[in-house]
Amino acid sequence: MWHFIALDTHCHGTDLVCLDDHGRMVRKWNGPTTIPALVAAMESIPEPRAIAFEEGPLADWLFRNLQGHARRLIVCNPRRNALIAKDSDKDDAIDAEKLADLLRGGYLQPVHHNESEERSIFKQTVAMYHRTVQHRVREANRIIAQFRQWGVFVKEADFRSDELWSEQLSRLPEDTQLRGVLGSMFCIYRMALEQEIAMRRRMIQRTRREEVIRRWCALPGISWIRGATFFVYLDTPWRFGTKSQLWRYMGVGLERRHSGGGPTVVRLSHQANHHLKGAILGAAKSAIAIKKNPFADQYRRWRDTGLSHCIARRNVARSLAATVWSMWKHGDVYRPELVAANGRRAPE
Numbered sequence: 001m002w003h004f005i006a007l008d009t010h011c012h013g014t015d016l017v018c019l020d021d022h023g024r025m026v027r028k029w030n031g032p033t034t035i036p037a038l039v040a041a042m043e044s045i046p047e048p049r050a051i052a053f054e055e056g057p058l059a060d061w062l063f064r065n066l067q068g069h070a071r072r073l074i075v076c077n078p079r080r081n082a083l084i085a086k087d088s089d090k091d092d093a094i095d096a097e098k099l100a101d102l103l104r105g106g107y108l109q110p111v112h113h114n115e116s117e118e119r120s121i122f123k124q125t126v127a128m129y130h131r132t133v134q135h136r137v138r139e140a141n142r143i144i145a146q147f148r149q150w151g152v153f154v155k156e157a158d159f160r161s162d163e164l165w166s167e168q169l170s171r172l173p174e175d176t177q178l179r180g181v182l183g184s185m186f187c188i189y190r191m192a193l194e195q196e197i198a199m200r201r202r203m204i205q206r207t208r209r210e211e212v213i214r215r216w217c218a219l220p221g222i223s224w225i226r227g228a229t230f231f232v233y234l235d236t237p238w239r240f241g242t243k244s245q246l247w248r249y250m251g252v253g254l255e256r257r258h259s260g261g262g263p264t265v266v267r268l269s270h271q272a273n274h275h276l277k278g279a280i281l282g283a284a285k286s287a288i289a290i291k292k293n294p295f296a297d298q299y300r301r302w303r304d305t306g307l308s309h310c311i312a313r314r315n316v317a318r319s320l321a322a323t324v325w326s327m328w329k330h331g332d333v334y335r336p337e338l339v340a341a342n343g344r345r346a347p348e
Contacts, residue, residue: 006100076108123232136192221287251277284317294339
Protein backbone atom coordinates (compact mmCIF):
# COMPACT_ATOMS: atom_id res chain seq x y z
CA MET A 1 0.00 0.00 0.00
CA TRP A 2 1.34 3.41 -1.00
CA HIS A 3 1.69 6.20 1.56
CA PHE A 4 1.27 9.77 0.30
CA ILE A 5 3.16 12.33 2.41
CA ALA A 6 2.72 16.10 2.06
CA LEU A 7 4.87 18.72 3.76
CA ASP A 8 3.87 22.31 4.51
CA THR A 9 7.25 23.82 5.37
CA HIS A 10 8.14 27.14 6.99
CA CYS A 11 11.24 28.40 8.73
CA HIS A 12 9.65 27.95 12.16
CA GLY A 13 8.31 24.45 11.58
CA THR A 14 6.81 21.84 9.25
CA ASP A 15 3.43 20.12 9.16
CA LEU A 16 3.48 16.59 7.75
CA VAL A 17 0.36 14.65 6.76
CA CYS A 18 0.30 11.08 5.44
CA LEU A 19 -2.64 9.42 3.67
CA ASP A 20 -2.91 5.83 2.45
CA ASP A 21 -4.27 4.54 -0.87
CA HIS A 22 -7.85 4.90 0.36
CA GLY A 23 -7.42 8.47 1.60
CA ARG A 24 -7.34 7.47 5.27
CA MET A 25 -5.17 9.47 7.63
CA VAL A 26 -2.08 7.50 8.62
CA ARG A 27 -0.10 10.13 10.47
CA LYS A 28 0.04 13.82 11.38
CA TRP A 29 3.24 15.39 12.58
CA ASN A 30 4.50 18.85 13.43
CA GLY A 31 8.16 19.49 14.08
CA PRO A 32 11.22 21.56 13.26
CA THR A 33 12.26 22.21 9.68
CA THR A 34 15.52 20.30 9.86
CA ILE A 35 16.64 17.44 7.66
CA PRO A 36 17.23 14.92 10.52
CA ALA A 37 13.77 15.61 11.99
CA LEU A 38 12.04 15.36 8.60
CA VAL A 39 13.89 12.18 7.66
CA ALA A 40 13.05 10.56 11.00
CA ALA A 41 9.36 11.46 10.58
CA MET A 42 9.24 10.05 7.06
CA GLU A 43 11.21 6.91 7.86
CA SER A 44 8.62 6.07 10.52
CA ILE A 45 6.09 5.61 7.69
CA PRO A 46 6.34 2.30 5.78
CA GLU A 47 7.42 2.09 2.16
CA PRO A 48 6.41 2.69 -0.58
CA ARG A 49 6.29 6.44 0.07
CA ALA A 50 5.55 9.43 -2.18
CA ILE A 51 6.45 12.90 -0.90
CA ALA A 52 5.21 16.28 -2.13
CA PHE A 53 5.83 19.87 -1.12
CA GLU A 54 5.31 23.17 -2.88
CA GLU A 55 7.87 25.26 -4.73
CA GLY A 56 9.37 28.02 -2.59
CA PRO A 57 12.61 29.29 -1.05
CA LEU A 58 13.16 26.02 0.86
CA ALA A 59 12.24 23.70 -2.02
CA ASP A 60 15.68 23.29 -3.60
CA TRP A 61 17.32 22.51 -0.25
CA LEU A 62 14.59 20.02 0.69
CA PHE A 63 14.69 18.35 -2.74
CA ARG A 64 18.44 17.66 -2.56
CA ASN A 65 18.36 16.37 1.01
CA LEU A 66 15.16 14.30 0.96
CA GLN A 67 15.97 12.58 -2.33
CA GLY A 68 16.38 8.87 -1.69
CA HIS A 69 13.95 8.73 1.23
CA ALA A 70 10.92 8.00 -0.96
CA ARG A 71 10.04 6.20 -4.19
CA ARG A 72 8.64 9.46 -5.59
CA LEU A 73 9.46 13.03 -4.63
CA ILE A 74 7.51 15.89 -6.22
CA VAL A 75 8.10 19.62 -5.90
CA CYS A 76 4.79 21.01 -7.15
CA ASN A 77 3.57 24.28 -8.60
CA PRO A 78 1.53 26.17 -5.95
CA ARG A 79 -0.40 28.10 -8.62
CA ARG A 80 -1.99 24.86 -9.78
CA ASN A 81 -3.07 23.86 -6.28
CA ALA A 82 -6.17 26.05 -6.22
CA LEU A 83 -7.95 23.66 -3.85
CA ILE A 84 -5.58 24.66 -1.03
CA ALA A 85 -5.98 28.39 -1.55
CA LYS A 86 -9.73 28.55 -2.23
CA ASP A 87 -11.33 26.06 0.13
CA SER A 88 -12.99 27.23 3.36
CA ASP A 89 -10.78 26.50 6.37
CA LYS A 90 -7.06 27.10 6.06
CA ASP A 91 -4.02 26.47 8.23
CA ASP A 92 -0.73 24.63 7.71
CA ALA A 93 -2.04 21.22 8.79
CA ILE A 94 -5.16 21.54 6.59
CA ASP A 95 -3.02 22.65 3.64
CA ALA A 96 -0.75 19.63 4.09
CA GLU A 97 -3.76 17.27 4.19
CA LYS A 98 -5.20 18.72 0.98
CA LEU A 99 -1.80 18.55 -0.70
CA ALA A 100 -1.52 14.87 0.27
CA ASP A 101 -4.96 14.28 -1.27
CA LEU A 102 -3.87 15.96 -4.51
CA LEU A 103 -0.72 13.81 -4.51
CA ARG A 104 -2.79 10.66 -4.01
CA GLY A 105 -5.00 11.58 -6.95
CA GLY A 106 -2.07 12.38 -9.23
CA TYR A 107 -3.10 16.03 -9.72
CA LEU A 108 0.20 17.72 -8.88
CA GLN A 109 2.33 19.33 -11.57
CA PRO A 110 6.04 18.73 -10.84
CA VAL A 111 8.53 21.60 -10.85
CA HIS A 112 11.95 20.59 -12.13
CA HIS A 113 14.88 20.70 -9.67
CA ASN A 114 18.48 19.66 -10.19
CA GLU A 115 20.17 17.36 -7.70
CA SER A 116 23.59 19.03 -8.10
CA GLU A 117 24.52 21.58 -5.45
CA GLU A 118 27.07 23.18 -7.81
CA ARG A 119 24.42 23.64 -10.52
CA SER A 120 22.01 25.16 -7.96
CA ILE A 121 24.66 27.69 -6.90
CA PHE A 122 25.33 28.56 -10.55
CA LYS A 123 21.60 29.09 -11.10
CA GLN A 124 21.42 31.37 -8.06
CA THR A 125 24.37 33.36 -9.44
CA VAL A 126 22.67 33.85 -12.80
CA ALA A 127 19.40 34.82 -11.10
CA MET A 128 21.21 37.34 -8.91
CA TYR A 129 22.88 38.87 -11.96
CA HIS A 130 19.49 39.36 -13.63
CA ARG A 131 18.09 40.95 -10.46
CA THR A 132 21.12 43.28 -10.34
CA VAL A 133 20.49 44.35 -13.94
CA GLN A 134 16.84 45.03 -13.09
CA HIS A 135 17.91 47.08 -10.07
CA ARG A 136 20.34 49.15 -12.16
CA VAL A 137 17.69 49.81 -14.83
CA ARG A 138 15.15 50.76 -12.16
CA GLU A 139 17.52 53.29 -10.57
CA ALA A 140 18.42 54.75 -13.98
CA ASN A 141 14.73 55.19 -14.80
CA ARG A 142 14.17 57.01 -11.50
CA ILE A 143 16.94 59.46 -12.33
CA ILE A 144 15.54 59.98 -15.85
CA ALA A 145 12.06 60.64 -14.37
CA GLN A 146 13.54 63.14 -11.90
CA PHE A 147 15.21 65.08 -14.73
CA ARG A 148 11.96 65.12 -16.71
CA GLN A 149 10.23 66.91 -13.87
CA TRP A 150 12.44 69.87 -14.81
CA GLY A 151 11.95 69.55 -18.56
CA VAL A 152 15.38 67.95 -19.08
CA PHE A 153 15.36 64.81 -21.22
CA VAL A 154 18.25 62.41 -20.72
CA LYS A 155 19.10 58.77 -21.40
CA GLU A 156 21.08 56.40 -19.20
CA ALA A 157 24.09 56.76 -21.47
CA ASP A 158 24.10 60.52 -20.67
CA PHE A 159 25.16 59.94 -17.04
CA ARG A 160 27.28 56.80 -17.11
CA SER A 161 30.41 58.71 -16.00
CA ASP A 162 31.11 61.50 -13.48
CA GLU A 163 31.89 63.96 -16.29
CA LEU A 164 28.62 63.27 -18.10
CA TRP A 165 26.73 63.49 -14.80
CA SER A 166 28.17 66.93 -14.04
CA GLU A 167 27.22 68.06 -17.53
CA GLN A 168 23.59 66.97 -17.04
CA LEU A 169 23.40 68.56 -13.58
CA SER A 170 24.38 71.91 -15.08
CA ARG A 171 21.07 71.88 -16.98
CA LEU A 172 19.08 71.92 -13.71
CA PRO A 173 18.36 74.82 -11.32
CA GLU A 174 21.11 75.71 -8.83
CA ASP A 175 19.37 74.35 -5.74
CA THR A 176 21.31 72.63 -2.95
CA GLN A 177 18.44 70.37 -1.86
CA LEU A 178 17.71 69.25 -5.43
CA ARG A 179 21.39 68.53 -6.09
CA GLY A 180 21.57 66.55 -2.84
CA VAL A 181 18.61 64.34 -3.79
CA LEU A 182 19.99 63.70 -7.25
CA GLY A 183 23.47 63.06 -5.83
CA SER A 184 22.08 60.34 -3.57
CA MET A 185 20.19 58.78 -6.48
CA PHE A 186 23.33 58.83 -8.62
CA CYS A 187 25.37 57.11 -5.86
CA ILE A 188 22.78 54.30 -5.65
CA TYR A 189 22.83 53.95 -9.43
CA ARG A 190 26.64 53.82 -9.57
CA MET A 191 26.77 51.14 -6.87
CA ALA A 192 24.24 49.06 -8.80
CA LEU A 193 26.27 49.50 -12.00
CA GLU A 194 29.52 48.48 -10.29
CA GLN A 195 27.85 45.42 -8.77
CA GLU A 196 26.47 44.45 -12.18
CA ILE A 197 29.91 44.73 -13.83
CA ALA A 198 31.58 42.71 -11.08
CA MET A 199 28.91 39.99 -11.15
CA ARG A 200 29.03 39.82 -14.94
CA ARG A 201 32.80 39.26 -14.82
CA ARG A 202 32.51 36.47 -12.24
CA MET A 203 29.61 34.83 -14.06
CA ILE A 204 31.44 34.77 -17.40
CA GLN A 205 34.45 33.15 -15.73
CA ARG A 206 32.14 30.40 -14.43
CA THR A 207 30.27 30.12 -17.72
CA ARG A 208 33.42 29.48 -19.75
CA ARG A 209 33.83 26.14 -17.94
CA GLU A 210 30.67 24.72 -19.54
CA GLU A 211 31.46 23.08 -22.87
CA VAL A 212 27.90 23.29 -24.21
CA ILE A 213 27.73 27.05 -23.59
CA ARG A 214 30.99 27.52 -25.50
CA ARG A 215 29.36 25.75 -28.47
CA TRP A 216 26.20 27.86 -28.17
CA CYS A 217 28.20 31.08 -28.37
CA ALA A 218 28.87 30.27 -32.04
CA LEU A 219 25.19 30.97 -32.78
CA PRO A 220 24.35 34.52 -33.83
CA GLY A 221 22.68 36.45 -31.01
CA ILE A 222 23.86 34.18 -28.18
CA SER A 223 26.52 35.48 -25.80
CA TRP A 224 27.93 34.18 -22.51
CA ILE A 225 25.08 35.71 -20.49
CA ARG A 226 22.29 34.33 -22.66
CA GLY A 227 24.04 30.98 -22.87
CA ALA A 228 24.31 30.80 -19.08
CA THR A 229 20.62 31.72 -18.77
CA PHE A 230 19.60 28.89 -21.12
CA PHE A 231 21.91 26.46 -19.32
CA VAL A 232 20.72 27.03 -15.75
CA TYR A 233 16.99 27.51 -16.39
CA LEU A 234 16.58 24.66 -18.90
CA ASP A 235 19.02 22.55 -16.84
CA THR A 236 18.79 19.48 -19.09
CA PRO A 237 17.50 18.90 -22.64
CA TRP A 238 15.70 15.75 -21.49
CA ARG A 239 13.01 17.71 -19.63
CA PHE A 240 11.03 18.22 -22.83
CA GLY A 241 9.56 15.57 -25.08
CA THR A 242 8.77 17.91 -27.98
CA LYS A 243 9.84 21.28 -29.33
CA SER A 244 6.36 22.64 -28.58
CA GLN A 245 6.86 21.94 -24.86
CA LEU A 246 10.25 23.69 -24.99
CA TRP A 247 8.80 26.72 -26.79
CA ARG A 248 5.93 27.06 -24.31
CA TYR A 249 8.33 26.95 -21.36
CA MET A 250 10.51 29.61 -23.02
CA GLY A 251 7.53 31.89 -23.65
CA VAL A 252 7.49 31.67 -27.44
CA GLY A 253 5.11 28.71 -27.84
CA LEU A 254 1.36 28.79 -28.43
CA GLU A 255 -1.52 27.23 -26.53
CA ARG A 256 -5.04 26.62 -27.84
CA ARG A 257 -8.28 27.48 -25.98
CA HIS A 258 -11.69 26.24 -27.11
CA SER A 259 -15.00 25.49 -25.38
CA GLY A 260 -18.39 24.46 -26.73
CA GLY A 261 -19.31 26.19 -29.95
CA GLY A 262 -17.19 29.24 -29.27
CA PRO A 263 -14.18 30.36 -31.28
CA THR A 264 -10.79 28.72 -30.96
CA VAL A 265 -8.30 31.12 -29.39
CA VAL A 266 -4.59 30.61 -29.98
CA ARG A 267 -2.33 32.65 -27.71
CA LEU A 268 1.15 32.69 -26.25
CA SER A 269 1.62 30.45 -23.24
CA HIS A 270 1.32 32.32 -19.93
CA GLN A 271 3.19 29.66 -17.93
CA ALA A 272 6.64 30.70 -19.16
CA ASN A 273 9.99 31.33 -17.54
CA HIS A 274 10.45 35.08 -17.97
CA HIS A 275 14.25 34.96 -17.86
CA LEU A 276 14.26 32.45 -20.72
CA LYS A 277 11.67 34.44 -22.66
CA GLY A 278 13.74 37.62 -22.43
CA ALA A 279 16.93 35.77 -23.38
CA ILE A 280 15.53 33.96 -26.44
CA LEU A 281 13.69 37.02 -27.79
CA GLY A 282 16.80 39.13 -27.21
CA ALA A 283 18.89 36.54 -29.06
CA ALA A 284 16.42 36.59 -31.97
CA LYS A 285 16.54 40.39 -32.11
CA SER A 286 20.36 40.37 -32.15
CA ALA A 287 20.50 37.62 -34.79
CA ILE A 288 18.15 39.60 -37.03
CA ALA A 289 20.24 42.75 -36.58
CA ILE A 290 23.48 40.92 -37.53
CA LYS A 291 21.80 40.10 -40.87
CA LYS A 292 24.24 37.73 -42.59
CA ASN A 293 23.12 34.46 -40.97
CA PRO A 294 20.39 31.82 -41.52
CA PHE A 295 18.14 33.22 -38.77
CA ALA A 296 18.12 36.68 -40.34
CA ASP A 297 17.31 35.03 -43.68
CA GLN A 298 14.38 33.23 -42.03
CA TYR A 299 13.11 36.51 -40.63
CA ARG A 300 13.29 38.16 -44.07
CA ARG A 301 11.44 35.28 -45.72
CA TRP A 302 8.67 35.31 -43.12
CA ARG A 303 8.29 39.08 -43.47
CA ASP A 304 8.05 38.69 -47.25
CA THR A 305 5.14 36.26 -46.78
CA GLY A 306 3.20 38.97 -44.92
CA LEU A 307 3.90 38.05 -41.27
CA SER A 308 4.20 40.94 -38.83
CA HIS A 309 7.53 41.86 -37.24
CA CYS A 310 6.50 40.37 -33.88
CA ILE A 311 5.39 37.03 -35.30
CA ALA A 312 8.42 36.75 -37.59
CA ARG A 313 10.76 37.52 -34.68
CA ARG A 314 8.96 34.97 -32.51
CA ASN A 315 9.43 32.36 -35.25
CA VAL A 316 13.15 33.19 -35.31
CA ALA A 317 13.21 32.76 -31.52
CA ARG A 318 11.61 29.32 -31.90
CA SER A 319 14.15 28.36 -34.54
CA LEU A 320 17.01 29.50 -32.26
CA ALA A 321 15.52 27.60 -29.29
CA ALA A 322 15.18 24.43 -31.37
CA THR A 323 18.80 24.75 -32.51
CA VAL A 324 20.06 25.24 -28.94
CA TRP A 325 18.01 22.25 -27.79
CA SER A 326 19.26 20.01 -30.62
CA MET A 327 22.91 20.97 -30.07
CA TRP A 328 22.56 20.14 -26.38
CA LYS A 329 20.82 16.80 -26.92
CA HIS A 330 23.13 15.51 -29.63
CA GLY A 331 26.42 17.20 -28.69
CA ASP A 332 26.57 18.92 -32.08
CA VAL A 333 28.36 22.09 -33.11
CA TYR A 334 26.54 24.93 -34.84
CA ARG A 335 26.00 24.16 -38.53
CA PRO A 336 24.38 27.07 -40.44
CA GLU A 337 23.48 24.88 -43.42
CA LEU A 338 21.15 22.75 -41.26
CA VAL A 339 19.38 25.85 -39.92
CA ALA A 340 18.91 27.13 -43.47
CA ALA A 341 17.53 23.77 -44.61
CA ASN A 342 15.11 23.44 -41.69
CA GLY A 343 13.86 27.04 -41.75
CA ARG A 344 11.76 27.09 -44.90
CA ARG A 345 8.49 27.20 -42.98
CA ALA A 346 7.35 28.73 -39.72
CA PRO A 347 7.81 26.40 -36.70
CA GLU A 348 4.10 26.57 -35.82
